[in-house]
Amino acid sequence: MAFEPKNEQKELKYEELRIYTDEELNNYTEEELKNFKFKHDVPDLDDLEKGPWPSFVSDAKQEALHRHKLADDRLMTAKDSVDDLMGALQLSFDDGETHWKHGGIVGVFGYGGGVIGRYSDVPEKFPGVTHFHTMRVNQTSSKFYDTDFLRSLADLWEYRGSGILNMHGSTGDIVFLGTTTDQLEPIFYDLTHELGVDLGGSGSNLRTPSCCVGKARCEYACIDTQDLCYEMTQFYQDELHRPMFPYKFKFKFDGCPNGCVASIARSDMSFIGTWRDDIRIDQEAVKAYIAGESAPNAGAHGGRDWGKFDIQKEVIDLCPTNCMCYEDGELKIDNSECTRCMHCINVMPKALRPGKDTGVTILCGAKAPILEGAQMATMIVPFMKAEAPYDNIKELIEKVWDWWMEEGKNRERLGELIQRFSLPRFLDIMELPPAPQMVKEPRSNPYIFWKEEDVKGGWNRDINDYRSRHKR
Amino acid sequence: MEDFKKAILEHAEGSKKTKFYFKDLEKAVKKTYPDAKSRMIKKAATELVNEGTLIYYSTGSSTMYGLKGRGITEDH
Amino acid sequence: MALSTGKLGSYNPDKPQEGRETDLGPRHFWQYFPPVIQNNYGKWAYHDILEPGIIVHVSETGDKVFTVRCGGARFMSSELIREVCEVADKHCDGYVRFTTRNNIEFMTDSSDKLENLKQDLQSRKFVSGSYKFPIGGTGAGVTNIVHTQGYIHCHTPATDASSMVKAVMDEVFGHFTGMELPAKVRISMACCLNMCGAVHCSDIALLGYHRKPPIVDHEVIDAICEIPLAVSSCPVGAISPAKTEDGKKTVKIKDERCMFCGNCYTMCPALPLSDKEGDGVTILAGGKLSNRISMPKFSKVVVPWVPNNFPRFPEVVENVKKILNAYANDANKYERLGDWAERIGWEKYFEKCDIPFTEHLIDDYRLAYDTFRTSTQFKFTQAAWDVSKAAGGIE
Numbered sequence: 001m002a003f004e005p006k007n008e009q010k011e012l013k014y015e016e017l018r019i020y021t022d023e024e025l026n027n028y029t030e031e032e033l034k035n036f037k038f039k040h041d042v043p044d045l046d047d048l049e050k051g052p053w054p055s056f057v058s059d060a061k062q063e064a065l066h067r068h069k070l071a072d073d074r075l076m077t078a079k080d081s082v083d084d085l086m087g088a089l090q091l092s093f094d095d096g097e098t099h100w101k102h103g104g105i106v107g108v109f110g111y112g113g114g115v116i117g118r119y120s121d122v123p124e125k126f127p128g129v130t131h132f133h134t135m136r137v138n139q140t141s142s143k144f145y146d147t148d149f150l151r152s153l154a155d156l157w158e159y160r161g162s163g164i165l166n167m168h169g170s171t172g173d174i175v176f177l178g179t180t181t182d183q184l185e186p187i188f189y190d191l192t193h194e195l196g197v198d199l200g201g202s203g204s205n206l207r208t209p210s211c212c213v214g215k216a217r218c219e220y221a222c223i224d225t226q227d228l229c230y231e232m233t234q235f236y237q238d239e240l241h242r243p244m245f246p247y248k249f250k251f252k253f254d255g256c257p258n259g260c261v262a263s264i265a266r267s268d269m270s271f272i273g274t275w276r277d278d279i280r281i282d283q284e285a286v287k288a289y290i291a292g293e294s295a296p297n298a299g300a301h302g303g304r305d306w307g308k309f310d311i312q313k314e315v316i317d318l319c320p321t322n323c324m325c326y327e328d329g330e331l332k333i334d335n336s337e338c339t340r341c342m343h344c345i346n347v348m349p350k351a352l353r354p355g356k357d358t359g360v361t362i363l364c365g366a367k368a369p370i371l372e373g374a375q376m377a378t379m380i381v382p383f384m385k386a387e388a389p390y391d392n393i394k395e396l397i398e399k400v401w402d403w404w405m406e407e408g409k410n411r412e413r414l415g416e417l418i419q420r421f422s423l424p425r426f427l428d429i430m431e432l433p434p435a436p437q438m439v440k441e442p443r444s445n446p447y448i449f450w451k452e453e454d455v456k457g458g459w460n461r462d463i464n465d466y467r468s469r470h471k472r
Numbered sequence: 473m474e475d476f477k478k479a480i481l482e483h484a485e486g487s488k489k490t491k492f493y494f495k496d497l498e499k500a501v502k503k504t505y506p507d508a509k510s511r512m513i514k515k516a517a518t519e520l521v522n523e524g525t526l527i528y529y530s531t532g533s534s535t536m537y538g539l540k541g542r543g544i545t546e547d548h
Numbered sequence: 549m550a551l552s553t554g555k556l557g558s559y560n561p562d563k564p565q566e567g568r569e570t571d572l573g574p575r576h577f578w579q580y581f582p583p584v585i586q587n588n589y590g591k592w593a594y595h596d597i598l599e600p601g602i603i604v605h606v607s608e609t610g611d612k613v614f615t616v617r618c619g620g621a622r623f624m625s626s627e628l629i630r631e632v633c634e635v636a637d638k639h640c641d642g643y644v645r646f647t648t649r650n651n652i653e654f655m656t657d658s659s660d661k662l663e664n665l666k667q668d669l670q671s672r673k674f675v676s677g678s679y680k681f682p683i684g685g686t687g688a689g690v691t692n693i694v695h696t697q698g699y700i701h702c703h704t705p706a707t708d709a710s711s712m713v714k715a716v717m718d719e720v721f722g723h724f725t726g727m728e729l730p731a732k733v734r735i736s737m738a739c740c741l742n743m744c745g746a747v748h749c750s751d752i753a754l755l756g757y758h759r760k761p762p763i764v765d766h767e768v769i770d771a772i773c774e775i776p777l778a779v780s781s782c783p784v785g786a787i788s789p790a791k792t793e794d795g796k797k798t799v800k801i802k803d804e805r806c807m808f809c810g811n812c813y814t815m816c817p818a819l820p821l822s823d824k825e826g827d828g829v830t831i832l833a834g835g836k837l838s839n840r841i842s843m844p845k846f847s848k849v850v851v852p853w854v855p856n857n858f859p860r861f862p863e864v865v866e867n868v869k870k871i872l873n874a875y876a877n878d879a880n881k882y883e884r885l886g887d888w889a890e891r892i893g894w895e896k897y898f899e900k901c902d903i904p905f906t907e908h909l910i911d912d913y914r915l916a917y918d919t920f921r922t923s924t925q926f927k928f929t930q931a932a933w934d935v936s937k938a939a940g941g942i943e
């Protein structure tokens with residue numbers, strides 16, 4: 001199957017888009033790089049060039065040298081912004097304190113997010129980073145790119161910003177680190193007009209949705225995570241750019257309960273692919289695992305000798321519901337007892353596959369610790385089909401938003417609002433019946449806040465009637 | 473829509489504060505127009521932003537609306 | 549079609565609305581799938597990790613895609629992006645992918661091209677000697693550390709991120725390029741308790757922490773901040789309006805209520821809270837996100853605080869290694885760090901990791917009681933004998 005984008009997609013050709021010539025891009029020698037020193041003394045950073053893991057300091061040096069050697073009019077921001085960034089980092093090490101200030105007014109016109117103002121509090125020492133704003137650029141679903149796009153992005157960002165970026169930030173965006181206020185609009189113009197890509201979310205907006213690799217390259221994916229992510233991002237562009245929420249709101253889309261994009265811990269609404277029919281079993285492939293012909297867990301434990309694969313010990317005994325057995329040369333699964341934890345499938349991917357009747361489990365309310373402590377998402381909808389155009393999912397999302405916008409306090413995440421109102425009230429508002437699947441166990445205190453309508457005869461009683469049976 | 477915009481501006485200009493959460497604007501509009509829908513109020517606020525009367529003020533984690541020219545508005 | 553040049557490029561500040569394009573969203577994903585991915589979308593049958601960092605996915609059509617996973621530093625220069633592109637153009641028909649954990653994935657559809665790709669990636673080093681594209685991060689090992697901005701670009705960090713990640717990954721590099729642990733270990737890092745990186749469900753979480761409330765810059769606060777904003781920014785209501793002795797508007801802070809989040813500093817630069825002696829790192833362990841075998845769970849605080857010892861954070865590294873070593877030696881195959889700790893009991897966990905248990909590790913925030921042991925079931929370790937001695941009755 002193929003997917004068609006909703007908007008017309010400009011085909012990007014780096015050769016047409018590029019800013020720098022090949023000569024400009026190859027403007028230093030390895031010898032020069034070896035001898036290169038930042039303009040500030042940075043002993044701690046020099047130390048971070050050692051060791052096998054990729055050194056961000058060494059990387060920064062490449063960029064700094066490259067910038068130094070470009071002609072003055074070939075950079076629209078400070079030539080030595082990377083030097084100054086590294087100098088400021090060293091000063092922060094010396095002081096044990098950051099040297100960045102926040103600033104809230106900068107942005108591109110008409111958007112309430114996507115740009116985060118940043119200023120140095122030592123501009124006289126590091127003039128190249130006096131203004132050093134962040135821009136978030138909406139990543140592609142699952143972060144696949146081609147080199148035409150990436151090279152164009154690199155030219156744009158080097159020319160109009162520091163040349164330093166994050167691939168990617170925590171929420172999922174490509175993060176441009178450091179530009180000046182006057183460059184924000186020109187960058188936005190080129191991003192939209194030339195590269196056909198938009199800013200991501202920040203502030204009290206829908207944050208940039210993100211998803212796992214999904215069906216593009218994973219046999220476990222139960223849903224089209226990329227398509228769902230793309231559709232929701234496009235459909236809710238207004239919510240992403242123009243704030244109306246009490247606080248931030250995140251969606252993330254995981255293709256299966258392994259949860260590679262961590263939606264269960266990091267999103268106000270977490271969509272996790274699942275299935276409701278039976279795990280598919282290839283009995284011959286099971287035998288191949290038992291015979292040692294296939295490496296368990298796709299070879300993930302290949303670095304150590306764990307001994308011969310033992311299906312009883314490694315699969316059946318570790319099943320959290322004890323719903324499997326190996327009898328008469330066949331692996332049997334009692335699917336009605338299965339909680340779809342993925343362990344058996346992870347251990348024997350050649351033999352076991354998720355079912356075919358797939359959809360999403362929807363969980364609500366995850367967030368980082370401030371204020372009531374970290375929360376994981378609570379299971380609200382056990383199963384929902386997830387097929388384009390996803391109207392059922394959109395309907396549910398908007399119901400949640402309507403309630404949160406109505407009742408949520410400023411800076412109150414969905415998970416906190418559910419806590420404040422109580423899960424039963426949330427379910428009531430969502431018009432969903434309560435189910436034991438929503439809790440780990442029933443409450444152990446009996447302090448049920450009965451409502452008047454729950455109790456036969458109501459609460460309004462006649463004292464005289466009572467007194468007719470009981471003396472004062 | 474114009475009514476909502478007027479209500480937002482009246483609230484903003486009459487307040488000691490210079491930055492407002494969306495909820496503050498919403499409340500102000502709903503005081504006069506109790507049946508106003510949040511999405512319409514947001515559209516009104518968006519129009520005010522597009523006209524240059526209101527500006528966004530973002531802390532990165534949350535976003536507020538401000539009156540252009542009042543309070544902290546300069547790029548410092 | 550060309551990227552614009554000149555100070556303002558194609559943007560006309562006199563007519564900012566003219567021809568403005570907004571609400572485009574991201575580029576569509578389909579065009580960035582290499583042909584082998586497009587052709588086999590939704591048809592993948594199984595995968596195998598051929599060696600650390602090298603994965604083959606096999607399709608029902610018989611097609612294969614080989615993926616080489618490389619560690620990346622998240623912090624990346626345009627220059628390095630261009631080198632990524634060079635590799636992708638040379639070996640992967642111009643396609644490349646990044647993972648949620650800041651790894652870079654190069655894909656190819658044949659095993660011949662795979663060998664060249666691997667060799668090319670391994671040969672690329674920075675002039676200082678560190679790998680540009682270390683191969684690994686798969687299976688039962690330590691993959692890349694997801695992290696936040698730190699001193700590179702944040703206004704409220706209690707520590708630095710890039711340097712700590714570099715320091716830790718250098719020391720556990722063998723676990724990135726190898727797969728000899730009992731299960732995967734996910735290390736995450738966030739610079740303050742706002743946790744942009746949401747590290748709270750990681751096998752090992754490294755968390756920057758402030759320990760001093762903000763200082764009030766009474767002289768300028770009324771001029772550079774909007775006091776009501778600063779007051780309302782505090783999640784615990786510890787900030788209230790006040791006047792200085794000479795009648796200037798300012799705020800006062802109930803220090804004992806402060807939870808050191810820095811939200812007030814975000815709103816008001818006259819309330820800085822960073823401090824060399826105050827700031828440091830808290831280490832949490834035993835969380836997980838996956839639903840595999842056991843349910844997802846939070847990480848627990850196992851080291852209340854170690855100092856920021858830039859640039860190599862020896863105390864952080866030492867604790868991470870202690871935890872990893874004890875886990876590697878003691879856990880069962882497939883057992884995640886938190887599941888191991890629960891099986892042996894947290895009392896044994898502290899003994900085996902050789903990490904002291906201190907009063908700060910006992911919860912005293914809300915719902916603390918849920919973490920207390922209300923049972924006679926426990927294991928005797930030295931910590932238990934120390935209590936018994938203190939209580940009296942044994943030598």
